[in-house]
Amino acid sequence: MTATIIDGKAIAARMRDETRAEAQALTDAGWAPRLISISVGDVAAAELYVRNQQKSAEAAGVAFEARNYAETISLEQLQGVIAGLNADPRVNGIIIQRPLPAHIPVKALQKAVHPLKDVEGMHPSSIGNIVYNDLTLGPCTAVAAVEILKTLPLKMEGLDVCVIGHSEIVGKPIAFLMMGLGATVTVCHHMTRQVAVHSRAADAVFVAVGKPGLVNGAMLKPGAALIDIGINRVNDSEGRGKTVGDADFDSCAQVAGWITPVPGGVGPVTVAILMKNAVLATRMQLEHYRAAFAAAV
Structure with a gap:
């Protein structure tokens, strides 16, 4: 099996077109x-x-x-x-x-x-809102990773998901976002004894740890979706620097059904979400000021 490579740039371009139209309406x-x-x-x-x-x-x-x-x-x-x-x-x-x-x-x-100006979705209230399935201004990377998964022909309800990494701004929000969509979620971290046992049982795997090559093909269920959020700088065999994710792309691509490349996967969509948040925040502020300063009738 050879995985379908998910084109994050194409997803980001579609989102950017929608954002540009909304930005123009606000500008007008x-x-x-x-x-x-x-x-x-x-x-x-x-x-x-x-x-x-x-x-x-x-x-x-x-x-x-x-x-x-x-x-x-x-x-x-x-x-x-x-x-x-x-x-x-x-x-x-x-x-x-x-x-x-x-x-x-x-x-x-x-x-x-x-x-209202937290376009990165990093304010404690923005993070906390996810628990209530409120995505008004969600953390950009976590939202981007989930949005990518939603483009695939997978039913979110009941999907078995493994999240490797439990940071406050990526891993944990992804887990709550996926639960909000009806998925069954397992979260692995540095104290998880056998990560591969959990990842091999999952229909979709998110990895965001910051450790190149952490996930390999033997850790995946055949046909699973792999969303690689890691960004690491390493040197190739000739000493040249390159950017890689947390997954061993070659071995994972032989097992997975879909896989995000690094670069070109989650990164472009994260920036697109940031711009989407910027436009949404502007709309919310417009409505806030209108409500606060509307003339009494």
Whole structure:
């Protein structure tokens, strides 16, 4: 068996077309969607992400501004910056680029972003809403992975799913999202004794650990869907750097029914979800301001 390679770029392009139409409608109404990206210190590690986000924003009709602050800025100063952006109706979404300096905890900044402008879906309230199957502004990578699975000819109700990795922003949200769709979910982590026992029983496997080659073909049920969310930099046999996922692609492709490549799988869809969230956040803010300042009748 040779797996069908899932084209994340094509899925992202379809989503981007829908987002662009909605962004234009908001612009015509006087609410042009606008994102602000915040990075701190040396931006080399985040530069590629920022560049890709800007390109996707432009393609989706969303204004994008990247702001970089000195590494010496304090947490309190950054929280003040975010408070100002929260209060500015011309700003509809705030992105916190990682990594951050050691003295600035990312969770503190995520909490500082107003939930209506949390386009990354990282605010505790956004994460918590998933428990109630409320996807108003969900965490982008988790939502992207599930959206990819939904494009496949698989019935979500009763689907046996294995999630390898239980991070707060990817693994756990995926588990709740899939349960909300009616799937039966097993979550594996670093204390799971026999991961392969669980993954071989699953109709769909999500892996998001950050360990290249963690999943191989022997760990999959024939015909299963494999959604690889990992992003790792490794060197090939000639010492050249390349990007790979958490799965051994060659062996998994011989067993799986569908598989996401890395790059070109979950990544493009994640950025498309970010833009979709930006437009949705703008719509929500428009409605919020209309309700708050509507003339009394």
